[in-house]
Amino acid sequence: AQTVTQSQPEMSVQEAETVTLSCTYDTSESDYYLFWYKQPPSRQMILVIRQEAYKQQNATENRFSVNFQKAAKSFSLKISDSQLGDAAMYFCAYRTYNTDKLIFGTGTRLQVFP
């Protein structure tokens, strides 16, 4: 069965610093998509960044970037120059090419301190 593991229930970072959130997944598929979603206190889920498995280049969206290691089945999220508004739950998610099912990890709660 495909699973997504986020081993850090909570993380904290100081404003303007960099933090990395970990995500590993288990799959026998070779083609799939990976996503990071943010859920702030409002509980509105927002897509942060996404990656296609066949692309070797790591995705980047402004201050957010990923370190995608396909062989290790690892998909970590790096947040640079952290801001107070980055405080939220972050969920890693996985989907294969031929399915509509998103499989979510259990989330990492990120706190940002001034």
Added chain:
Amino acid sequence: DGGITQSPKYLFRKEGQNVTLSCEQNLNHDAMYWYRQDPGQGLRLIYYSQIVNDFQKGDIAEGYSVSREKKESFPLTVTSAQKNPTAFYLCATQPGGSGYNEQFFGPGTRLTVL
């Protein structure tokens, strides 16, 4: 104003009563999804629908039912058979079904069964 509407934001019901959660979208997206979120468990898929008048069970469909009579609407009924219905429920949409497309989420409904 395009988006996904879930109503109500908070819902209280007595044990043994069926309750229907509303999800409406004007994004013209084909696929719609229902997720359940519990503390420490991430999001779990209840039901999804790729086209009108068709839907599939997700991972935790027992005790729930859905309908998709219109493209814009995908209501979820939590029946009395659901053993632990208190949770946060999220509706999501996706354009064109499977693929690289992200899922867009509504603001959610918090259901509390007394």
